[in-house]
Amino acid sequence: MEQLIEQLKTQIIEALNFEDMTPADIDTDAPLFGEGLGLDSIDALELIMLMDREYGIKLADPKAGKAIFQSVRTMAEYIQANRTK
């Protein structure tokens, strides 16, 4: 799990173009949207694409993403339970 979390942080930094940021800068339990990383709606769509590309998880409804994208930890938990690759 910890390994997946680290890998996911690296992928998020890459997918969302966070220059100058390292996995250590992302708090595993901090909210991704609003406070915390302050992601917006386009970032949410990029995360949906990341889940598909890297883990073979298709999220059709962007609203369903809300619970999954609460934090890096909730994302990793969802990936572990649902990944197809």
Added chain:
Amino acid sequence: MRVSHEIEITPAAVVLNGQPIATNEQGEKMLVELYRRYVKDYPKFFKMDTLSRLGFIAAELLLQDQPVAAVILANRSASIKNDTDYLATITGENYYPSPALFVYTLPNIVTGEIAIRHHIQGETSCYILEKPEQLEPIILSQINRQSPILAGWCECSGPNTFNAKLQIIWNN
């Protein structure tokens, strides 16, 4: 029509109001260098495509605190550099269209980025023209107010092939 301030950016040089600004880098990297030196606190910059970074940096250096009523930009190649980058995400096995790239596949997004940064709720317009001179009559027919506008050429056809010449233009 009166021009009070002007900036020119090419992949090799930046000239603000006639004064060259020294840079260590060239091309796309130079835009990042300018961001790190003069802006620093706007991480959204890193999400922008090259065309938007170019217009954003040009506006940043040029406007300082000068409010403007409108942003009117033109170029020849529309958003071709970013269009090409987006195309790579939908080609062959690699079919994972990137929403963050797709949103920049419109040449007017750079005017939106400038409007957001400088809180400009006036007009933003984007024209695709043969050459910069063609923009002049368009601007002349547009300005009819007291506040100046930000206008000019903002062209980018590749990561290291771009040029911008933006001006603050007054109607008196």
Added chain:
Amino acid sequence: MIYCIGHSIISPLGEGSQANVEAVKAGRSGLKIHTDRFESVEPFCASLFDTPQEFVPLCIRSVEMAKGETDLADPSTIFILSTTKGDQLDLFTPAQSIARHFGNPNPPIVVSNACTSGVCAQITALRLLDAGLYKSAVVIGCDIQTKFIISGFQAFKALSPEPCLPFSPDRKGLNLGEATATIIYTSEVRKGWRLEAGSIHNDANHISAPSRTGEGAYRCLTDVTEGIDPAEIDLLGVHGTATLYNDDMERTAIERAGLQNVPMSVLKPFFGHTMGAAGVVETIIGMELIQRGIFIKMLSGFGGVNAAIRLRCE
């Protein structure tokens, strides 16, 4: 003030403005569910030509239909093309090909202001003609669908799998469409429809998410209705893409501008969202639907841009 002297629409609903207006009146829609176009990985609903069309010939055909007696080769005529993706991502060359086809000596102007382009192109015509720089303007709106556009809107989760439902609580997103349309304007005074005012404003809020307060659209509406009693307005042609947030934004802007009781038209269920063509197509249909009166046409788009125009026919 500029005067409309001719127009045309070519869409999957028909050839010519009349055929398109009749299709709309009869409730016919160009929207269909497609499973085998543009290598789409999932079915999508759109209004597409049965036979794929080429950009430049399509525009030329539309101008031919609209031009009537106008001398398009005259240097006092300017060609203005409204498009977002042009011909294979090239926007200027096709405009040049169209203008040259008609022997026009001026370099054309391409307006690319996202989904508002078709209204912005008419505003550009209004300004250039009002400034006396040209005597007539050929305003062409055109966009053709491609894998590029469909995949992008799919990635944005903005497409409805079914025919769109603007302003419905059940709306699921937009449908894309293909069309081209032309309006010829002149500065010579004449009877019929005239374009009186236009306004463009940015929300300065977000490059893709519509403003919660509808600030830009609200300012456009107040600009073009200044000094006019809402009761005098015969039609408000809204954008009505049927996306969750843009419809909300428009409703907010319309209510803030006090125009909520004006009769409204929304044409996306007939044509889909025809992007660069939308402003021109929807202006023509609006004029034809009411024949006379005051008509306001509004649009909004990516980049936070909004636009509106006021047309009148006595």
